[in-house]
Amino acid sequence: MEVKKSDIQKLVKVKKVDSFWNHLVCSFKKDYKIYGEVQKNKIKIWEMSSFTGIFYPVYTFEFNSENDLVKTKDQLNSFARFFQFLFPLSFFFPLLSNAFTDFTIKRFLANIAAFLFLTFACHLLSRKIYRFEKKEQLNSFYKKIGFTVEEKTCDKIDGKSENEWSSSKILTRLFTYPFCLALILFGIFGMIPDGNFFIAIPMLAIVGVYLYSDLTMIFRPNK
Structure with missing residues (x-):
């Protein structure tokens, strides 16, 4: 049984254009409705959930001349992609300023390394939330709309399941896990005793959430 354009169109509760501004508004409204942009041979839909927060995917359903579904793909919404870089730059800016305060090579390298890693961790965390939820x-x-996974042919779904034990992911974890441990120790024994709670607590929270989400991805049961 083929998925038709009219089937996907039934999902759309609010018609909006897939734009940065609309995703910004959607992220703050938190009404959890299914939004969509309907085009001639394409429909884009997105839905914010309590789990994804602003890091929800936008799905693109492509149809042939007979309005049969031929391809499905997804990507992170444009506001979330912007936020991936805005958040660490604004929230962890004190790390950059501290790098040049009472300048020493050790202090400079420690703060720059922490800033770069936290930026990287924020990016990885948002990607993990997106990947975890999109399927x-x-x-x-x-x-x-009354279809199950088995009723859809695999060639209509653009995207492959990612191997959590691939060489690239193992190498990434060989770097990130020790660095996470170093940041935890640095936050607890270095920043908190000095009264830098504003930086230490968010840093520890991000590191903790990153480790939790990554371990969840590794050990989640295969469906």
Whole structure:
């Protein structure tokens, strides 16, 4: 049974254009409705959930001349991509300023390294939230229109399941896990005793959430 354009169009509760401004508004409204942009041979839909927060995917459904679904792809919404870089730059700016205060090579390198890693960790964390949820959300969309995963042909879904034990991911973890441990120790024994709670607490929170989400991705059961 083929998925038709009219089936996907039924999912759309609010018609909006897939734009930076609309995703910004959607992120702050938090009404958890399914938004969509309907074009001639394409429909884009997105839905913010309590789990994804602003890091929700935008799904693009492409159709042929007979309005049969031929391809599905997804990407992180434009506001979330912007926020990936805005948040660490603004929130951890004190680390950059501290790097040049009472300048020493050791202090400079420690603060710059912490800033770069936290920026990288924020990016990885948002990607993990996005990856973790996108398949479940897509399946939920199909179920709402009466289809199951088995009823869809695999060649219509653009994207492969990622191997959490690939060489690139192992190498990444060989770098990030020791650095996370170093940041935890630095935050607890270096920053908190000096009264730098404003930086230490968010830093520890991000590191903790990153480790938790990464371990969840590793040990989650295969469906």
